[in-house]
Amino acid sequence: MKRAHREKLQLCDALERIADALPSVDRLKCLGTANAIVPLLRDIHRYEETVIFPAYEEAVVGSNANLASTRRLRAEHVEDE
Template sequence: MIAIVELAHAQMLRLCGLLEEVADSLPASVDRRKCLMIACELEPLVRGIHRFEEETLLPAYERALEQRGRGRGSLERLLAEHVEDECFAGELSEALLLLGRDGSVDNPEALGFMLRGFFEGQRRHVAFEREHVLPEIGCMEA
């Protein structure tokens, strides 16, 4: 299971890097093809990773927390973030499709903030799982 999580993290961090490249390229140097590719990949990747986490990773994390008598606050927060992230991914996909088709955006600064907000949140999510969730599960599986 941990190998699958690490692969999912690598895929998400790769996508975050691409989103950062788009944000850095705004407004004048946008790679339209890259925007279209990311727009097509973003939502399915986020949903797929979340589905795996909710069916496999987070139940294991919940069991580990229960065994150690810890609360569910972090687990509930992760689940809530999934809902927010999927909505955000949908909005970004739409914006990236428009940018890829038109080559420009009405408010590049706002899109840049949206992109950075999403990929920075994803990087924090991955870091939390690496620093807290995986060690808890690793201890449980040992």
């Protein structure tokens, strides 16, 4: 989970650097960053859906916890991609 978070932060930093450089951006950095977004998000979403969400849902079985949050996050993954 820490690795996934670190990778998302690195992507955000790259996007911030591009935004800060506007309008004189390095087109190659833009292309590289753009090409990294979808694969990174897909990998992180897959990890969350196969590891994190099931672990959370198993941990709250029998409690009064509402599982709407994981359903919402799964829907957001579709929107993100």
